Amino acid sequence: MRPFSEAELLAAYAVADRTRPHLRANMIASIDGAATHQGLSGGLNNPADKQVFDLLRRLADVVLVGAGTLRAEGYGGLRVDEEDVAWRRAHGLPDHPVLAIVSSRLALEPSSPLFTEAPRRPLLFTHEQSPQRQRAALGEVADVVVCGHDAVDPAGVVAELVVRGMPQMLCEGGPHLLGTLAGVLDELCLTVSPLLEGGGAVRILRDAPLAHQPMRLAGVLRAEDMLFLRYLS
Numbered sequence: 719m720r721p722f723s724e725a726e727l728l729a730a731y732a733v734a735d736r737t738r739p740h741l742r743a744n745m746i747a748s749i750d751g752a753a754t755h756q757g758l759s760g761g762l763n764n765p766a767d768k769q770v771f772d773l774l775r776r777l778a779d780v781v782l783v784g785a786g787t788l789r790a791e792g793y794g795g796l797r798v799d800e801e802d803v804a805w806r807r808a809h810g811l812p813d814h815p816v817l818a819i820v821s822s823r824l825a826l827e828p829s830s831p832l833f834t835e836a837p838r839r840p841l842l843f844t845h846e847q848s849p850q851r852q853r854a855a856l857g858e859v860a861d862v863v864v865c866g867h868d869a870v871d872p873a874g875v876v877a878e879l880v881v882r883g884m885p886q887m888l889c890e891g892g893p894h895l896l897g898t899l900a901g902v903l904d905e906l907c908l909t910v911s912p913l914l915e916g917g918g919a920v921r922i923l924r925d926a927p928l929a930h931q932p933m934r935l936a937g938v939l940r941a942e943d944m945l946f947l948r949y950l951s
């Protein structure tokens with residue numbers, strides 16, 4: 719059972735001009751602001767959220783993910799389903815978006831399905847101080863982009879993706895990466911999950927260098943008790 723029609727989601731989330739650079743993030747939180755349940759975001763979502771999550775991937779040229787989320791959530795090769803492939807082909811897009819990873823320590827295995835099962839060669843953003851040997855090893859399976867001195871520079875990431883012809887950028891978190899990107903974010907899609915989580919879970923933004931950034935509510939969808947909010951910078 720799909721709570722939303724395809725037309726409804728496209729009307730809510732498709733951008734008017736795909737050539738215009740747009741960095742969108744998609745995150746989920748409980749009513750009390752928890753970004754995880756027992757260490758993962760999976761305990762917060764439901765089929766309606768999965769539908770929005772998949773639709774946002776369908777619309778993306780590139781999906782940016784922090785290494786912490788890849789490790790915690792066990793991401794494999796980034797692949798959209800057949801229906802999304804058909805839509806993308808009909809709109810002149812490559813079958814799948816590119817996965818762009820952000821990492822400092824580069825504690826990722828080149829033999830991971832992230833790389834070996836990727837339909838498109840992933841990008842890996844890192845900085846000058848990251849381990850050289852690991853960088854060379856990962857360079858066999860991904861395009862490594864050095865961007866920043868001792869941390870990955872968010873504006874540099876956006877500029878690089880635009881130059882590479884990927885202006886529709888989707889960040890799927892996690893909280894540390896979103897904190898890094900907060901200053902260059904154009905849109906935040908936030909699912910509010912009808913749960914009081916309690917405990918010490920992280921929020922969707924961690925270690926953000928700026929605070930109190932105003933955003934404008936641009937859309938609201940509802941599926942039973944779940945809310946889907948679109949905020950623009």
Ligand SMILES: NC(=O)c1ccc[n+]([C@@H]2O[C@H](COP(=O)([O-])OP(=O)(O)OC[C@H]3O[C@@H](n4cnc5c(N)ncnc54)[C@H](OP(=O)(O)O)[C@@H]3O)[C@@H](O)[C@H]2O)c1
Binds near residue numbers: 757821870893
């Ligand atoms: N609620 C949601 O919507 C949502 C979404 C995604 C994830 N999550 C949850 O969030 C948790 C993970 O949190 P997290 O904050 O650790 O996730 P994260 O942001 O995906 O990963 C943090 C790691 O990403 C790398 N990184 C991020 N920004 C960087 C920068 N500017 N420069 C260099 N490296 C950078 C570093 O990788 P290295 O460690 O490799 O150096 C850093 O340790 C998991 O429990 C996951 O389930 C929730």
